[in-house]
Amino acid sequence: MIARLTSVAARWTSLVPALAVVLLALTWGRDLPGAVVALVTLVLAAAVLAAVHHAEVVAHRVGEPFGSLVLAVAVTIIEVALIVTLMADGGDKSATLARDTVFAAVMITCNGIVGLCLLVASLRHGTAVFNPEGTGAALATVATLATLSLILPTFTTSRPGPEFSDVQLTFAAVSSLILYGLFVTTQTVRHRDYFLPITRQGEVITVDDHADVPTSRTALVSLGLLGLALIGVVGLAKGVSPTIESAVESAGLHHAVIGVIIALLVLLPETIAALRSARRDRVQTSLNLALGSAMASIGLTVPAVALASFWLSGPLVLGLGSTYTVLLALTVVVSSLTVVPGRATPLQGGVHLVLFAAYLELAVNP
Numbered sequence: 156m157i158a159r160l161t162s163v164a165a166r167w168t169s170l171v172p173a174l175a176v177v178l179l180a181l182t183w184g185r186d187l188p189g190a191v192v193a194l195v196t197l198v199l200a201a202a203v204l205a206a207v208h209h210a211e212v213v214a215h216r217v218g219e220p221f222g223s224l225v226l227a228v229a230v231t232i233i234e235v236a237l238i239v240t241l242m243a244d245g246g247d248k249s250a251t252l253a254r255d256t257v258f259a260a261v262m263i264t265c266n267g268i269v270g271l272c273l274l275v276a277s278l279r280h281g282t283a284v285f286n287p288e289g290t291g292a293a294l295a296t297v298a299t300l301a302t303l304s305l306i307l308p309t310f311t312t313s314r315p316g317p318e319f320s321d322v323q324l325t326f327a328a329v330s331s332l333i334l335y336g337l338f339v340t341t342q343t344v345r346h347r348d349y350f351l352p353i354t355r356q357g358e359v360i361t362v363d364d365h366a367d368v369p370t371s372r373t374a375l376v377s378l379g380l381l382g383l384a385l386i387g388v389v390g391l392a393k394g395v396s397p398t399i400e401s402a403v404e405s406a407g408l409h410h411a412v413i414g415v416i417i418a419l420l421v422l423l424p425e426t427i428a429a430l431r432s433a434r435r436d437r438v439q440t441s442l443n444l445a446l447g448s449a450m451a452s453i454g455l456t457v458p459a460v461a462l463a464s465f466w467l468s469g470p471l472v473l474g475l476g477s478t479y480t481v482l483l484a485l486t487v488v489v490s491s492l493t494v495v496p497g498r499a500t501p502l503q504g505g506v507h508l509v510l511f512a513a514y515l516e517l518a519v520n521p
Contacts, residue, residue: 168205172380175202175387182394192398199391199420206384206424209377211431216374221343224447227425229385231451234421235459250472253460254305258479259418260452261301262514264445265486268426270507272433272441273499285439287497289342289349293446294494296338298487300453303327305483308474317474324471328461335454352437385424392420408519415518422448478517486510
């Protein structure tokens with residue numbers, strides 16, 4: 156019976172990514188009626204679950220922290236492509252799209268995902284334990300990238316408004332790529348042990364014994380299906396965005412809510428994967444996913460939109476307003492205090508979730 160259930164699970168996780176891409180091709184750029192939107196939503200949810208499954212297969216084959224890196228980078232690359240596509244179609248209306256998307260990703264990952272994972276792990280296992288050296292390095296990189304890309308444009312004077320000049324934008328883009336490259340090298344080559352899960356006694360867990368290691372062929376197939384699933388997730392999320400936009404406007408909510416909803420949909424695979432790791436007391440893996448996604452979102456999005464801005468019409472607004480600047484600064488301070496001890500209680504998880512709730516409330520009611 157168990158073998159039959161496993162076989163069924165393997166089949167549906169293989170079929171859903173292809174189904175999502177086919178449905179995306181059939182619905183791309185079209186106005187969708189309510190029944191089709193409902194179908195797209197169901198396939199979108201299934202594609203998210205399939206993406207998580209295949210990401211875990213790849214992660215188990217290559218080991219940590221490579222597995223977390225695969226999912227974070229894959230999602231971010233497709234997200235960047237979606238942003239650039241929307242910017243090309245949106246004109247002046249999309250001037251703040253990159254900023255809003257990146258900031259939403261930072262708040263969702265650094266407060267939403269981190270808070271949920273710390274809360275789940277600490278409630279289930281007493282305390283959540285992780286390596287403060289690796290997590291601190293990731294947090295420092297995220298804070299630097301966010302400040303250079305989202306805070307400084309508000310205070311520069313070369314151009315009116317929260318915009319970079321061409322030279323400043325080039326510097327921010329190159330700096331983002333350099334910092335992201337340095338972090339990936341540190342994470343995967345020079346100090347890989349800093350980003351591995353640890354035991355309650357602080358010993359590094361180098362082998363994960365929860366399941367047999369998949370073969371190279373299985374991992375490669377899952378890697379390809381992961382790519383298809385993520386393309387389907389992001390593309391279908393864009394397809395249902397007009398319906399979401401109409402619902403938000405009908406409810407009288409602020410336009411920024413749309414970006415939050417889309418970002419939540421896109422980050423669902425990483426959220427589910429991170430929560431599963433937290434339940435298994437692999438909090439370091441959860442933090443690798445959360446902070447790695449925030450870092451990739453800034454480190455890859457800013458260079459991409461900087462390059463695209465040379466041929467796209469309209470301004471590129473990256474600077475945050477005063478309200479979100481305060482919220483980002485508070486997130487960095489609280490995250491630093493969370494990381495330093497190397498262990499967390501439900502209190503730390505709750506604090507991060509309150510910050511995330513504050514961000515959502517300000518998005519709805521700025």
